[in-house]
Amino acid sequence: MAQQPGFANANTPTSLPSILCLHGAGTNSAIFNVQTIRLQRALSSKFNFIFLDAPFPGPPGPGVLPVFDSCEPFLRWTRSPGDSNLPEETKTLISTLCKETEFVGVLGFSQGAKLAAGLLLEQQVRGRKGFRFGVLLMAVSPPLVSGLSDEQRATKIAVPSVVVLGKEDPWRDEGRRLYDEFWEKGKANLLELEVGHRLPDLEAENKMVVDEILRLYRETGEGT
Template sequence: MTNTPPNPTDLSLPRILCLHGGGVTAEIFQLQARSLIKALPTFRLIFADGPFYCPPGPGIVPVYEDYGPFRRWLRWLPEHADIDDEAAIEEVMYAIETCKRGDPGTGPWVGLMGFSQGAKLAASLLYDQQVREEKIGVAETAYKFAVLLAGRQPLMQLSEYSVGPATLGAGEISEGFRYEGPNEHVLRLPTIHVHGLNDAGLHLHRDLMRKYCHPDAVTLVEWDGTHRVPLKKTDVDKICTEIYRVAKEQGVRC
């Protein structure tokens, strides 16, 4: 896990949990997100490592080949080892909680930010919090929003409360899933969707936004890029403007 926010001496800043894509690491995601970190100085961005080892993801070698071993949160290829849903949830949640406990910060955990597979997981965590509050009146987290960088459908089932035909078990292969029927699993907590217009998976990112997120809670930022984390100041500033707007609307002091 990586705990090096841009202003590490201020432990009271509100915190955003950051979840990397498949086949990278927390450290690599922190490097990929360096422009976002710089543009969000009043948050502590804390980067968690996924629990499962795997080969490097697309485009990671040669730039980051010395940063392994590489990790993932979910299965997306048949060669990824079988795991049952319950064990997959336990491993993912243990990795997240270990990271959160390891951070010396004292500010509230107010948001999630994920790229690619990490965005799918971030949306799923936010939905699980929402549905727990709806069905049993309490959740262990209080995230106010999620920033979804190139996140694909569907939502993953992180508890019995999110099981249904439109969602997928945490131990199942997450790529290639398509569901066209009615969907009762809709995120009503705020989500900021960042879509690269030249990303080969753009249609899947739009599916996550349109089929799994309530339009009243959605903010869309499009940029002229491929499947990567934006770096240019003009792109990053648009994203961070929306993050600050949504955070303040949700009562976050930042």
């Protein structure tokens, strides 16, 4: 069973800076906790990873079965798969959690990366303080936002980020589009790995993602 919204994978000490983790469509916070275990192990002395459940049920995502067949419910961030508007239910979940916890970064996978991009875009357009950096894993496009005009939606994101793509990912072109069209030049690093639509298994590739997260944290004001 998935954890309740706001579930924290607490590291020691609990005063560590927090990263909001957004799972892909057709999974949940418990599954994403397992999928990111290599990243968490490498960064456990630096960050507290907090996982949130999406509000809408849906079918299992790519690669979820049979490994996670007993981990229902499978959830997604939008009512329908192709929706690029942020539903009020999702917005409320995230805004409530962000009032309770201060996050230094947001990390999303697939549809969760689409949502992460939207959160960064909205905070920039609305002039809000919030996430200092973004980590977008196997992302899809466009950013998931609500209440923005067409002109605001076209704003280039300037929040320092890393966009991680899989060379064998069937949705690689969407991730590349997110990087090319929605980030201000020089504000996001592109990292391409020899994987499909999943997180890397190889230690060397996992270390590349870890190093990018540490770089972003350092360059955006570590300890401030």
